[in-house]
Amino acid sequence: MQAIEGEGRSEMEYTEIETSADSLDSSVIFHVVTDILGFVLYMHQQIPSIFQDICVEFDTLRTEYKELEKDLAQTEEKASLRRKHAGRMRDVKREIRRLEKLMNTVSNLQTALQLMISENPNIQEIILALGATPLRPQHVYQVCFSHGKVVSKGACDFTKSKAAEALSRKAIRTMISKGAGSDSYPGPTKLFMLVKAPSSFSLPLHFLPKRDFKYSKKVVPFRLRFKCRTQNHEMDSSHYDSEAASSTKLVDSTSNDLLWFQCRHILKGLACKTSTTEE
Template identity: 60%
Template sequence: MPNDRELVEQEGRSEMEFTDLQISADSIDVSVMFHVVMEILGFVLFMHQQIPAVLQDVNHEFDALHTEYKDLEAVLAQTEMKASQRRVQNGRKREVKHGIKRFEKLMKTVASIQTALQLVFSEMPHIETVILVFGGSPVRPRHVYELCFSHGSDVLSEARDFTRTRATDTISRKVIRLLVSKGVGSDSYAGPSKLFLLVKASCSFNMPLHFLPKRDFRYNKKTMPTRLRIKCRNQDREIHALNHDAQPADSDSMSNDFIWFQCRHVIKGLPLKTSPDE
């Protein structure tokens, strides 16, 4: 348990670690939160060599493999085909099936995380903190990425629209540029690792199929988090409470009303080839 001096030092360090991004809007809606989190998730996976391309391209490749597999099945269903052609088509079908199998677990997990995020943002649109933990376990991570939303004016609509817009694209690009400027992904790791997602929400939050409460969650204090805070324009209010939430390890500084929830869906990186001979 940290003493008073350690808490003061951690609070001061946490504020200095903030990188603020001010957006030209009066509030942050659920669409912005969802797409920014997913953009960072895909960026972290790619930059730490856990997927072979950016997540959007991996998704397109996965869809293309499914389409090609169905086309090959239709071709092979034809009765009139030379034996040599059938062998070629069957060979390609096996390759495509292997490609689908390689990406299948990753894409199912990503889809589950997307569903989980949409549900939590729909139920609690004022969530302020989401963290991504990269490493072998949440308590001993290699990297921690914390994203804080300072919501601004309370003008959120009742509709929970997660449609991607030009505004969300602009904010996502700015966030990624900030991560690049902070050197995210400059180090590499051999072999697949894991990416964990946690959100801070009211202790009354109940979604056991997607999130488990982690009231006493804490990660290794030696890990220096990368911390971004998205703020609305003309926002003058202090976010003193957010500063206390900087390091999840400080359970004493966490409000009794808000605790960490860990997403059940954990992304495991793909084994990537490092040379043509492998």
């Protein structure tokens, strides 16, 4: 796997996560990336809880608001009770607005990622950059995939499988054990997603090409590589050794074929108040 252009060091430092599957399908890649993205935001205190809990909270708030609106229109209460009722509606509406932009951006980003994977099922590298800009991020997470056996391209099914769920849990446990997201609270910031794809890729509503993308050399990236378990481990190992050895050449030789594409949908962190002892 090639070195990242902005990384500033020659040695390859990957945390490898092995799966028993012979190949990684589109659904697994999609859910692993989105789960890692949610974990990064949560551990860097950009969101108050994990995506699944935020989705439940958002749906609950919208349901409560509709019920309050309906009750207020149908009941004849005392003025004091109606004021209290209306006050609760304002509080709920405020919370809905606070979460709405985040939820819309998450939905748009997931749609963009699904379209990207559908067009490029053998996607190999994704960068998640946390900071004011992708060129000067505070933190960088690089996710790489070794797909194993090539599978025929068909319609992509992004239903979350048990395999995807298990691999996501394994990845997050590994990241926690390696200290990912343990830095001090930096305040609300942005998360940028970049994907390496063929230069012919075109999805202008969701991605912009970044031909000469390089992030600050001062940033040390956290790298994860998902690797399929093969029958011949020695052959697989030698394959990765050759990849690391030729990484510099690969950047130059494929520069006309592979580009970084930045997702247009940028996730902005919420102002969160979390305990300093929270895991």
